[in-house]
Amino acid sequence: MQAGIFKVFLVVITGIVNHPLLFPKNNATLPATDEHLLQKMKEHEENIKSQQLQLELLMNSEESQEEEPKTDIEAWDFWSALSMAIFLLIEIWRQDFQGGNTQDHGKEEDELQCLGNAWQGVSLPNKTMLAIFYDQYIRGAIYDTTKTREFVEGFADDLLEALRSVCNRDTDMEVEDSVCVGSTYENWRVNKPLVCDLIVPFAPPEPYHFKCQPWVTEQSIYPGYGTIRVYGPDDEAAGCVCGKTKLGEDMLCLLHSQDFHVKKNDGDMDLLCSKNSNFLSTDRVMKWFQTSVTKAWSKISHKYEFDLTFSHLNSPGALRVKFKSGKVISFNITPVVQYEDSDLYFISHFPNSTELYTEASNIHWILSFAVYERRFLKEIAKYLPANSCHLSCLQIMTFLYSKQCHLTGPSGLTTYHLKTVLLHLLLSRPSSDWNIVMLEERLRDMFVSLEKSLLEKKLNHFMVGNTKLPHFVNLPEIFHYTEPLNLFRTFVLNRDLYQKTLAMFYEMLKNASVLINEYSMQIPAANGNKSSH
Template identity: 40%
Template sequence: MQGAIARVCMVVAAAILNHPLLFPQENTTLPEQDEELIARMREHEERLEMEQAKLEKELSQLDSKQEETRSEEGYGWYFWSALSFVIFFTIEMCRADSADTEIRPVDEEDVFSESESVSPSTMVLDKDILSNFCDRSTYTSAHENWRIREFVEGFADDLLESLIVDRTPDELLCSKNTPYLAKDQVMKWFQIFVTKAWGRISHKYDFEVTFRNLDAAGALKIRFRSGKVIVMNIIPVVQLEDTDAYFVSHFPSDCDSSPDPYWPLSFAVYERNLLKHFTKRLPQNSCHLHCLQIVSFLHRKQTGLTGKSALTNYHFKTALLHLLLSKRPSLWGIDNVEHRLRDVLNFIQRSLQEKRLHHILIGNRKVPDVLQVPEIVCKAMPINLFRSLVLQRELYAATARHFQEMLRNSTVLLQEYTSLLSNGGVHHSLDESV
């Protein structure tokens, strides 16, 4: 490259120094004897013109090569730039994943994919233990719970009749500067008047009544002289027009932090009627309630071991109702308790994996028309009961672990319980407040 430039400079210098136009005009008028000199000069000029043409050709070729080189270098630059960007992007993504892993206490997608995880389909369920559990616990508790329910309904009616003398809430029960009832204000008012109502009728009963949870509106504890305790919830509600749906101040297991004027809507009456609707069509002595009682028992026992989670008995009840809507009645015989129990647990596990468990009534067109669920409820958008698990990653991880531990401990918990009953141990009533 440097040699070519030097050659160009030398040729141009020779052309400048020897070009005839640079001489004065008078020098162009030469004598005849100098014709030989003129001829040599012309010959030299032609050589210079040929050399200049050759030089211009070489310069043109050189320029073309330089353009190609620059083009190749340009493409190369773009290629390496793109490759560098891809590498940089990959590194950044890896760093982001690493940083996210450091922030998250657990990878939520791996909760059910770990090698030691338990699946309801593969978990060990001893048929004899299940049968013994149903025979010794479920049937006994069913009879006892019927007697308890009868007593509670009578006592609640008596208490509320006495309470009605004073059911005129004033503007002090509303949120400040609004016409809307405040849940907390209503709860305080309700507790005061339930206490007064109990004072009026306490002479008729041989037990004591106390509030077992001051944060819940009607969480009452009845203690008999024998030491037996019955827990009940009387909750103030507001009826939705002329339907069997009610706005409730607090659910028994209410843990949400919704604003005070917002009352959750309860469809407990419709859900109870739906369960009765199924019961009429299921085989005699069907296993659907056994499944619900067993799952509720396992959940309560696991909660005692590892603490509370987002799962509640209401979620298990919802799963059971979904299965009752989708499976033939003949599949719910007592001999199928093991299979249906696995179905309930599988339904819950799949719902946890998807973080989605739809309300049984809202937006569900499979619900029989005989229940007369309001049309606005049937046509509404489905509500996800596991929405909190989508929003709270740590809560989801803890709930998934709770469920896994419950599956892992199920056989031991059932066997221990039936052994206590067989040996005359203390009877632990199954929770049916779902």
């Protein structure tokens, strides 16, 4: 009986091991991405062959013996049954995996090839038409940028000063001066209404402090994000022993005042942390900031002859000023946490982005390199021709993108992706190639580069892991030498979003000439009303 079980077991193992679907040797249909899996399978094959040899030796030994302990028979019967079940499951999984996945992979390849052909025969507007469009439409759309920025910066300073005055200096957050970032301050925003972006660093009161942990230091499963841990007087990381011991009446801490123990308030900090944790919550911080801004405005509203409201409920820092004349000015003021002694900030969300950041929990903050990006554009302009076309390319591409979004709706593509493409091109092409007379060529380069990135589902972050960054950027080394961060990672995980984005891109490409020609023809008749577009 035992010998029969062993023979059947060996036949099943041999059949599975030599099955062409499970261990293919010259199977060209196996996707290249399965090389690692195939190697593992081959290793299993060698192990099974070794076990097969051992079983054959045991069978030969068994024939020379008249009887064997019952416990050994039961053990081998259990092992044979379990092994057959495992390998049969592997065989079924292998057939399903190869049959379904190969079909989907081939279908996607055909779709990409079909979409890729959309570039053929598509022509961008010529130099003359591009020049007319830029001079008459783009320049006309940004003529009042300077005045708007001056108003927003002045009002934001007044609002933040009022916010500090209504906060308890002993228990509330310490709010610093605002920092101007984004397309408006980088001089390439063309979308209306004009929106200014400001970030406001904040820090906890003593004896608390924040410890920021980006994904590159904590090996987070959320690349591009980080966490902010809150340390209090009872934590070892606080760095002062006065909160852990009783000082004499004549002894004072050189860091803290006499009423140090009266100041600390665990309840206030707990309200800003995620439930049952000591990590700062994006949702609770934004709620705190909205409440603080409301109190600050109620204190200074009598000084101004306009109304201040929140533009979006899901973005508490999005503010809207409406004058009695009907004119409206919008701006975003968002609380952030500074990473160590750098210009890198942890931000809860990007107000102007249509991309949804839903993959991380509310304790994960997005890392913003906005200050470094603005610095790069400012410094690199010193090496470019006086009439460089680099921002013109980005403005035209942003215009086409926004118009296409109005037609087909938002997709996985954002203006930040367009900006990233330009930043990479600025490092890859000689400075002389960015003369204004080469606007058409550089605009085409941007489209070609974006198409290549979309087809490969790979667009590396300009700052993270970019060893070609100029020294003047002064990025912290931990981000300079880490692995590149793929901004198109979402497309690898979400096929539907990827196909929608790719289709939107080619539609934008086909509509480029029509849109630019149409808006160029409308301008002369609308010079007296520049805000109509």
